[in-house]
Amino acid sequence: MTQRDANILIIGAGPVGLAAALELSRRGFQPRIVDKDEDFTPAEQSRALGVNNRTLQLLTPSGVADDLLAEGHMVKRLRIVNEKGRAVILSDFQNADAFHPFMLIVPQGRTERLLAQALKARGVEVEWNTEMTGANDDPKNPAVTLAGPKGEETVSPDMLIGADGPGSATRKAFGFSFEGEGYPAEFGLADVELDEDFDASEVVFRFSADGALGRIPMGGRTVRYVSPRPDISKALPPGVKVKAVIWRSNFRISFRHVRTMRNGAVFLAGDAAHVHSPVGARGMNLGIEDACWLAWLIEQGRAERYSALRLPSVNKVIAQTKHQTDILLRMNMFERFIRDHMANALIKLAPFKRAALSRLTGLDSKDPPWLARNA
Numbered sequence: 537m538t539q540r541d542a543n544i545l546i547i548g549a550g551p552v553g554l555a556a557a558l559e560l561s562r563r564g565f566q567p568r569i570v571d572k573d574e575d576f577t578p579a580e581q582s583r584a585l586g587v588n589n590r591t592l593q594l595l596t597p598s599g600v601a602d603d604l605l606a607e608g609h610m611v612k613r614l615r616i617v618n619e620k621g622r623a624v625i626l627s628d629f630q631n632a633d634a635f636h637p638f639m640l641i642v643p644q645g646r647t648e649r650l651l652a653q654a655l656k657a658r659g660v661e662v663e664w665n666t667e668m669t670g671a672n673d674d675p676k677n678p679a680v681t682l683a684g685p686k687g688e689e690t691v692s693p694d695m696l697i698g699a700d701g702p703g704s705a706t707r708k709a710f711g712f713s714f715e716g717e718g719y720p721a722e723f724g725l726a727d728v729e730l731d732e733d734f735d736a737s738e739v740v741f742r743f744s745a746d747g748a749l750g751r752i753p754m755g756g757r758t759v760r761y762v763s764p765r766p767d768i769s770k771a772l773p774p775g776v777k778v779k780a781v782i783w784r785s786n787f788r789i790s791f792r793h794v795r796t797m798r799n800g801a802v803f804l805a806g807d808a809a810h811v812h813s814p815v816g817a818r819g820m821n822l823g824i825e826d827a828c829w830l831a832w833l834i835e836q837g838r839a840e841r842y843s844a845l846r847l848p849s850v851n852k853v854i855a856q857t858k859h860q861t862d863i864l865l866r867m868n869m870f871e872r873f874i875r876d877h878m879a880n881a882l883i884k885l886a887p888f889k890r891a892a893l894s895r896l897t898g899l900d901s902k903d904p905p906w907l908a909r910n911a
């Protein structure tokens with residue numbers, strides 16, 4: 537058997553499983569990808585919106601970056617406004633040492649469809665309604681039960697990739713730990729069409745005496761409001777003109793990750809391996825990065841290096857997002873003083889500016905060795 541004959545099974549066709557399948561097929565493999573759902577995430581019920589520079593770089597060789605750029609909305613600045621209505625932090629992507637001076641906004645459901653379209657063009661299609669329901673608990677020689685439209689089958693792949701999200705059956709079946717903590721706060725989210733003009737090139741985060749509210753432009757007059765208050769309607773600015781509510785949802789956050797992302801021939805990627813808060817738009821992007829690194833390492837015959845290469849980035853993003861979330865939820869008087877009187881000055885200093893923008897662009901992780909820095 538040559539390396540490319542390897543029989544690879546991917547559990548989960550979210551953005552991460554699809555990216556893994558696409559990158560493997562681009563490198564000459566023919567992976568099998570299954571998902572228990574009947575279709576992609578509905579575009580109007582998308583969790584992830586922000587596609588960062590790193591993801592655009594990684595998806596350039598497959599052509600998906602161009603597809604995303606063709607339909608995405610560009611966010612050029614992040615503005616943070618304090619309780620008194622004063623802008624206290626302004627981060628402008630124009631100042632980033634990046635491939636694109638913006639964060640691209642594309643609903644996760646669209647990103648999934650674009651990845652799957654490129655995958656289909658390479659002859660691989662998602663097998664929907666097909667759930668991994670059991671496993672043999674032998675990570676060196678994994679065997680899993682798949683229940684699909686034609687009944688049950690047992691599959692023994694050479695490599696098994698669990699990209700099956702935060703509740704990962706793969707992770708549970710093959711003995712990976714998943715340690716960390718959950719936060720009690722429940723967040724509210726609403727995607728709405730506004731009936732008023734606003735600056736669609738800025739994400740605005742506004743603190744108020746009784747909470748905080750983020751507004752992310754999604755293109756046209758559609759925006760996402762997000763707040764650490766479960767009833768988002770109570771957090772909306774007074775007098776805001778909402779024409780239509782497209783989607784409302786609530787979510788909780790936790791910070792957890794596996795100790796190793798590989799056990800024998802079983803690999804975990806994306807939310808199956810790590811979860812954290814959506815602050816900074818990192819989750820899907822980090823998972824797509826896992827997928828691309830794993831495909832490269834499999835091609836190189838060095839898949840055993842996967843966990844050691846990915847865990848430093850995972851740990852960094854979890855620490856950063858936890859710190860940023862704590863600032864949002866638990867800022868004390870001293871931190872508020874720093875934010876209001878020093879943050880904007882600090883962020884203009886080159887090292888702070890670079891650090892903030894490299895996090896927002898996702899370019900704070902190791903450069904992919906198979907791509908030139910300016911690919």
Ligand SMILES: Cc1cc2nc3c(=O)[nH]c(=O)nc-3n(C[C@H](O)[C@H](O)[C@H](O)COP(=O)(O)OP(=O)(O)OC[C@H]3O[C@@H](n4cnc5c(N)ncnc54)[C@H](O)[C@@H]3O)c2cc1C
Binds near residue numbers: 667699
């Ligand atoms: C409010 C919110 C906003 C967010 N915004 C951003 C953002 O702007 N940018 C960003 O990068 N991230 C963001 N995220 C995080 C992002 O949504 C996740 O990191 C991303 O969905 C992870 O993708 P995944 O493919 O790993 O998992 P998922 O998207 O959860 O996909 C897992 C797939 O596996 C399938 N599956 C599960 N179990 C099985 C099984 N046993 N058998 C077969 N199939 C199975 C599921 O049906 C699903 O399709 C946000 C999250 C939230 C909650």
